[in-house]
Amino acid sequence: MSxxxxxxxxxxxxxxxxxxxxxASTWDALLAGRSGVSRITDDxxxxxxxxxxxxxxxxxxxxxxxxRARRLDRSQQVAVVAAEEAWRDAKGAESGVDPLRIAxxxxxxxxxxxxxxxxxxxxxxxxxxxxxxxxxxMLMPNGPAAAVGLAVGAQGGVHAPxxxxxxxxxxxxxxLDLLRFDRADIVIVGGTEACVHPLPMAGFAAMRxxxxxxxxxxxxxxxFDKGRDGFVLGEGAACLVLERGDAARARGARIHARLAGAxxxxxxxxxxAPHPEGEGAGRAITAAIRDAGLTAADIGHVNAHATSTPVGxxxxxxxxxxxxxxxxxxxxxxxxxxxxxxxxxxLESVFTILALREQVxxxxxNLDDPDDDAAVQALDIxxxxxxxxxxxxxLNDSFGFGGHNMALVFTTA
Amino acid sequence: MSTRDEIxxxxxxxxxxxxxxxxxxxxxxxSFTDDLDVDSLSMVEIATAVEDKFGVAIPxxxxxxxxxxGDAISFIEKNQ
Numbered sequence: 001m002s003x004x005x006x007x008x009x010x011x012x013x014x015x016x017x018x019x020x021x022x023x024a025s026t027w028d029a030l031l032a033g034r035s036g037v038s039r040i041t042d043d044x045x046x047x048x049x050x051x052x053x054x055x056x057x058x059x060x061x062x063x064x065x066x067x068r069a070r071r072l073d074r075s076q077q078v079a080v081v082a083a084e085e086a087w088r089d090a091k092g093a094e095s096g097v098d099p100l101r102i103a104x105x106x107x108x109x110x111x112x113x114x115x116x117x118x119x120x121x122x123x124x125x126x127x128x129x130x131x132x133x134x135x136x137x138m139l140m141p142n143g144p145a146a147a148v149g150l151a152v153g154a155q156g157g158v159h160a161p162x163x164x165x166x167x168x169x170x171x172x173x174x175x176l177d178l179l180r181f182d183r184a185d186i187v188i189v190g191g192t193e194a195c196v197h198p199l200p201m202a203g204f205a206a207m208r209x210x211x212x213x214x215x216x217x218x219x220x221x222x223x224f225d226k227g228r229d230g231f232v233l234g235e236g237a238a239c240l241v242l243e244r245g246d247a248a249r250a251r252g253a254r255i256h257a258r259l260a261g262a263x264x265x266x267x268x269x270x271x272x273a274p275h276p277e278g279e280g281a282g283r284a285i286t287a288a289i290r291d292a293g294l295t296a297a298d299i300g301h302v303n304a305h306a307t308s309t310p311v312g313x314x315x316x317x318x319x320x321x322x323x324x325x326x327x328x329x330x331x332x333x334x335x336x337x338x339x340x341x342x343x344x345x346x347l348e349s350v351f352t353i354l355a356l357r358e359q360v361x362x363x364x365x366n367l368d369d370p371d372d373d374a375a376v377q378a379l380d381i382x383x384x385x386x387x388x389x390x391x392x393x394x395l396n397d398s399f400g401f402g403g404h405n406m407a408l409v410f411t412t413a
Numbered sequence: 414m415s416t417r418d419e420i421x422x423x424x425x426x427x428x429x430x431x432x433x434x435x436x437x438x439x440x441x442x443x444s445f446t447d448d449l450d451v452d453s454l455s456m457v458e459i460a461t462a463v464e465d466k467f468g469v470a471i472p473x474x475x476x477x478x479x480x481x482x483g484d485a486i487s488f489i490e491k492n493q
Contacts (some may be wrong), residue, residue, distance in 0.1 A: 067433030071454075133457040 012090025169345025261292025323384025
């Protein structure tokens with residue numbers, strides 16, 4: 001049986017985000033310091049304390065066929081867009097891999113919320129006979145994974161981890177395990193979310209989790225900054241194509257990076273509040289570094305989960321400082337993308353891979369005045385401008401309501 | 414009362430909207446599943462759209478018997 005020494009590589013990347021409709025435009029916008037956040041202008045928002053959102057830069061309805069799109073929830077549409085880009089990037093269709101050995105793992109935090117809520121409106125207004133026959137396949141949280149599986153013809157298993165904002169990272173870890181256990185030869189992994197609607201907005205606002213800096217949309221998401229007051233809800237998807245290194249090299253695939261290790265823990269502390277010292281988060285980071293066969297000193301860069309909530313960012317800073325140290329270059333890209341919930345870990349893994357490949361750490365936007373917290377002060381958080389630096393290993397961490405902690409370690413190809 | 418031609422044209426519009434069928438392909442001899450690639454869930458949507466457009470409800474036990482575009486035209490013509 002294969003073990004953690006199995007060489008797993010990333011041969012495809014795909015994304016559609018508030019910064020761009022694909023990986024290249026998203027990465028360019030990130031390095032240029034652009035913000036994907038805007039203020040909602042719809043009438044319904046007037047009573048809402050938090051009125052900001054990071055909408056997709058490109059509507060998925062413009063990227064996929066109309067008839068196909070109308071049978072897919074928006075969370076499925078964006079997953080398909082990102083997966084098809086990653087599959088093209090990996091030249092998956094030309095790989096000759098047996099469909100029975102292709103697997104898919106796509107996580108989501110909430111699933112087909114827009115379909116659920118939209119069809120409930122239909123039910124209330126017009127009665128049960130008018131509810132769409134596609135309601136269930138569009139709202140089920142495994143729907144995005146199933147839609148991606150159909151898009152690439154995967155017959156080796158389709159899976160859908162659900163762990164709130166850690167879902168995308170958890171999907172990547174499942175993909176790593178599938179390859180290590182030789183249960184597939186190619187795995188498309190990723191995360192997706194599209195739930196910009198009054199109900200989730202009201203729910204998060206009721207938790208006092210969202211930024212209310214309504215008059216300054218571009219400055220609202222400010223991880224680690226003293227003035228942060230909550231996250232900004234974003235939508236989008238990101239996917240990676242994973243395979244074993246020997247097979248990828250044998251078919252001449254371009255290797256973006258290696259997926260060297262993963263760690264997963266749970267807090268066992270509170271349903272939604274993070275452990276104040278980031279104890280479980282730190283354990284996940286340590287586990288991922290050990291799984292990669294590395295030491296903390298090797299981790300030159302951390303793409304932090306840092307959502308811009310007051311308690312979350314300081315807990316994470318303590319975890320990173322304790323498990324990695326003050327030498328690592330930290331960045332928080334949600335400052336520009338907003339928080340893509342179940343897609344966050346996948347998108348930020350794409351950013352981590354590109355940082356390794358391009359040897360540059362993107363800056364954290366809006367970090368004007370770092371928090372007085374001792375751990376935040378001790379960390380080297382990249383701000384104002386991206387930093388070029390030699391990198392060999394980098395880490396992405398993700399945490400979800402429920403006490404889910406995920407960490408992934410990538411190394412240069 | 415719509416004529417058979419009018420019903421066919423209306424049905425073709427529904428098929429294009431729901432299933433992406435090119436209107437010229439929606440001819441009476443065509444099988445929904447074998448020729449036009451319309452699946453069972455889309456047939457349910459088509460039945461709902463037919464009720465809206467022609468005021469003709471297609472009961473579930475009749476829907477299974479409608480195999481071709483021509484079957485649908487005849488059902489609508491007879492029940493309108």
